[in-house]
Amino acid sequence: KVMDEKEIKRLEELDKKYFLHPTSSLKQHQEKGPKFIFTEGNGVYLKDVHGDQYIDALASLWNVNIGHGRKELGEVASQQMGKLAYSSAFNNLSHEPVIRLSEKLASLTPGDLNVFFYTSGGSESNDTAFKLVRHYWKLKGLPEKKKIIGLERGYHGVTVAASSATAIRQFQEMAPGKAPDFLHAVPHKTNCELGDKNDPDYARSLRGIIEREGAETIAAVIMEPVQGAGGIHIAPEGYFEAVRQLCDEYGILMIADEVICGFGRTGQMFGVDNWNVVPDVMSMAKGITSGYIQLGAVGITERLRDDLANVSNDVLFHGFTYSGHPTACAVALKNIDILEKENLVEHTKQMESVLAKGFNYLEEKHSIVAKSRAKGLLGAFELLADRENGIQFSPDKTVAPLLVEQCFKRKLIVRPVTYGGTNIIAMSPPLVMTKEEIETMIAIFDEAIKAVK
Numbered sequence: 206k207v208m209d210e211k212e213i214k215r216l217e218e219l220d221k222k223y224f225l226h227p228t229s230s231l232k233q234h235q236e237k238g239p240k241f242i243f244t245e246g247n248g249v250y251l252k253d254v255h256g257d258q259y260i261d262a263l264a265s266l267w268n269v270n271i272g273h274g275r276k277e278l279g280e281v282a283s284q285q286m287g288k289l290a291y292s293s294a295f296n297n298l299s300h301e302p303v304i305r306l307s308e309k310l311a312s313l314t315p316g317d318l319n320v321f322f323y324t325s326g327g328s329e330s331n332d333t334a335f336k337l338v339r340h341y342w343k344l345k346g347l348p349e350k351k352k353i354i355g356l357e358r359g360y361h362g363v364t365v366a367a368s369s370a371t372a373i374r375q376f377q378e379m380a381p382g383k384a385p386d387f388l389h390a391v392p393h394k395t396n397c398e399l400g401d402k403n404d405p406d407y408a409r410s411l412r413g414i415i416e417r418e419g420a421e422t423i424a425a426v427i428m429e430p431v432q433g434a435g436g437i438h439i440a441p442e443g444y445f446e447a448v449r450q451l452c453d454e455y456g457i458l459m460i461a462d463e464v465i466c467g468f469g470r471t472g473q474m475f476g477v478d479n480w481n482v483v484p485d486v487m488s489m490a491k492g493i494t495s496g497y498i499q500l501g502a503v504g505i506t507e508r509l510r511d512d513l514a515n516v517s518n519d520v521l522f523h524g525f526t527y528s529g530h531p532t533a534c535a536v537a538l539k540n541i542d543i544l545e546k547e548n549l550v551e552h553t554k555q556m557e558s559v560l561a562k563g564f565n566y567l568e569e570k571h572s573i574v575a576k577s578r579a580k581g582l583l584g585a586f587e588l589l590a591d592r593e594n595g596i597q598f599s600p601d602k603t604v605a606p607l608l609v610e611q612c613f614k615r616k617l618i619v620r621p622v623t624y625g626g627t628n629i630i631a632m633s634p635p636l637v638m639t640k641e642e643i644e645t646m647i648a649i650f651d652e653a654i655k656a657v658k
């Protein structure tokens with residue numbers, strides 16, 4: 206036990222009294238207090254105040270890519286803080302970590318995505334991307350080009366613009382709702398994006414929406430290579446290429462949201478590398494530091510930067526106090542160094558088939574398990590009431606949260622995603638997860654599924 210019972214109770218009471226949890230049920234919090242109070246992390250494991258060890262199969266929030274407990278990152282942060290913890294990057298001021306990180310990112314990102322703006326996370330990165338593309342078109346003399354089209358089920362964050370691009374209804378119900386000029390298209394309809402007007406979904410596809418709204422009103426499209434919070438939906442082969450082609454055809458910029466997929470998650474350094482597509486703008490966060498410190502980035506092509514610089518003598522009136530935070534940049538560099546030295550991207554690619562094999566085993570054994578999928582170490586399976594006839598559970602009987610509760614009891618942390626009758630179990634473990642650890646996770650699912658049946 207890490208802490209005595211009295212102290213644990215006291216912490217739980219203080220949590221209930223003073224902490225407003227992000228994206229959490231406040232009612233459940235007031236009734237039951239915090240679910241876990243963690244004290245330590247090591248590799249794929251998290252330990253709580255009771256001394257219980259859990260497999261963190263979500264890498265906490267899809268972000269602890271290099272795994273927990275890497276002392277080197279703390280050492281780098283400490284060295285950088287001792288030298289220059291913070292200095293501003295406004296007004297063309299600079300420092301070594303931000304310069305070195307930008308050079309490093311340029312070597313990793315595809316094509317001429319070689320210029321980087323920094324933020325403190327994914328939502329800020331997406332808001333920045335939206336402002337940059339709108340600014341770009343305005344400077345090009347096309348101020349009406351300001352609409353942003355995302356995909357249904359897409360998640361892009363919670364700031365006002367990012368939550369407007371997000372298509373998960375609950376996030377938009379939070380005041381002030383959806384901002385104007387954000388639209389959503391039906392995801393992954395490659396045939397429609399290639400021009401198949403006979404498809405009943407055509408009008409809801411990106412191409413259908415662009416034709417309806419007029420390309421002269423649209424600044425950019427944004428999409429995740431694999432939709433994460435919406436339930437792990439992998440873009441089908443050919444889809445990203447079709448969208449790239451569509452954007453080029455209509456003069457629309459393409460933003461790839463690599464907040465989850467970036468830095469190895471899908472078995473490639475970036476999600477778009479699965480399809481050899483170069484977006485115009487790429488937003489990043491999470492895996493850039495594996496969550497050891499807050500950092501996000503927005504990559505733009507050299508072409509875009511040159512255009513912005515050519516048409517404008519103005520100041521770029523956009524910047525956060527922590528844009529290019531020296532300590533965060535130093536930690537990111539070390540994190541990327543570990544990803545590379547330990548071949549974690551390649552390892553992740555290898556582990557995809559182990560995860561898929563585990564899912565197949567679960568499908569064979571349990572008639573409620575269906576539609577499993579994995580890209581690198583980003584995976585999910587669904588739960589169906591009647592798999593043979595493709596019948597979902599009724600929306601008032603959400604089974605995914607029940608299964609996740611059973612997983613928690615067996616010391617495995619995963620995430621339920623439910624909408625309508627759809628019940629998805631999502632996972633995104635640290636990229637250091639071994640074959641044996643994946644097998645342990647599958648064995649826990651096996652037991653947990655039996656317990657909910």
Ligand code: PLP
Binds near residue numbers: 491
């Ligand atoms: N974009 C994607 C694809 C995400 O998954 C997330 C967070 O989960 C975000 C953006 C928002 O990032 P943040 O929570 O760091 O603001």
